[in-house]
Amino acid sequence: MSVDIYKINPEFRDIMPQEIIDLEDNATWAGESVEKRGINDLTDKKEILEEHSLCAGCPEAAALRYILAALPTPEETIIVNSTGCTSLMFPHIALHTVHSLFGNQNAVASGIKRVLEWRFPDKVKDVVVLAGDGATVDIGLDYTLQSFFRQEKITTICFDNEVYANTGGQESGSTPKGQVFKMAPKGKAFDKVPMWELAVTSGCQYSVKLTASAPKKVAKVLREAVLIARELGPTYIHLYTPCILEIGLAANEGLWEMKEQDKDRFADFKFVTPEAEAYLKECKKKGLL
């Protein structure tokens, strides 16, 4: 993929809708822009995700916007996703996305990354996994950890809403102990799986836990994770994006909930290997961060 796929042939410009012309003219493709892409672009540039079919006020939609705005080179990025609420948004993104079977996302991403390295040896292609907590922590835990053990050069992002939301509210491994849901009436019997810690012990170069309450912070973490994954090995981001419906909040209360959890279950956790730390300093000098 390259930016060329968004250049409209002049013969067809008159029949193309404005939104596609905007995507060519006014989106922040890294290959074309002089300045670094970022969150600030969301205010006046064409977004890579505009429409989505998630619930009103869903923090996932906001978090995905931040992530897409922060990808270093979206035109050279392939996003792999899995079954869950997130998969409802992916058909609307103007990037290459691959939907894998529930839980298979890291295995699929590993294969894609390896093939891309072979097929395009002179280009940097980023592979980013984006899946929910069910796919990452429960059903796909094996593949997720295996990709870490094998040092696959991919970034894994877990959108943790602490529940199987779009199937009616069943508890997941990521649900906190004692939490009651519609389909978990007795309350969760064991502790939340500390996936961010498993990522560290499984060999990730970079593992961060945070909420999506601060857009710039999400963007910074994403950028660091992608850059490290390019050079050194697997990186992991555990991002709290609460399901406001399942925990009984209104559409405008998602941000409040994330801010609350910034001080509680999702208090900052950041692990960076010394090699990754040194590499990030280099990136900063080059102006990549």
Next chain:
Amino acid sequence: MANLGPAYYSPYPVAAYDGLLTPPEGKALLLTDIVDEEVAMREIARVMLTSENATIFPGPQVLYAWNDEAKKKATLIKEMAEVLNAKMIPMYDYRPKYPKIDAEVEINPNHPNLTIWHNNIKACIFVGVHCHYANVALKIVRSETDCYTAAICGLSGHEDAMATIRDQHSEEMAKFIKIAKEVKQELGK
């Protein structure tokens, strides 16, 4: 079963159920028959020139200037539309659109029948649509509308179209335009 439409609104909208397969190399598929490419080109041109609201649906492979061949094809398709007196409605991407598409100006492979119904299109050409989405769209059009579909395909063609010509690149498209001009003259259009 209703008795309207090219596929008679078959509850089995898949041409393969009727034993139809894509044409062999150098040949074309016209309804149920394998014919010479030129015969199919002539028939496609005739149908387009004589049907109400004939429309070309260019897909992403020709709408975007992603390589030199795509640029050449774009010029040829524009010319093709002029020769066939056809409208052009783009299938610019395959993302489902919510709440709904604007059927007047766009076509989406997930519900192509909406555009065909809305514009009362009786003949159309799919060109530059990736095969997997052409297959989806053509099946829906076949079962839901009475539109005559033609697929100009760079690979092996589409059995779900009423007429399909395969291995079509800029050279073959230029040939089609030449034939279409002849047919147009014959019909006095």
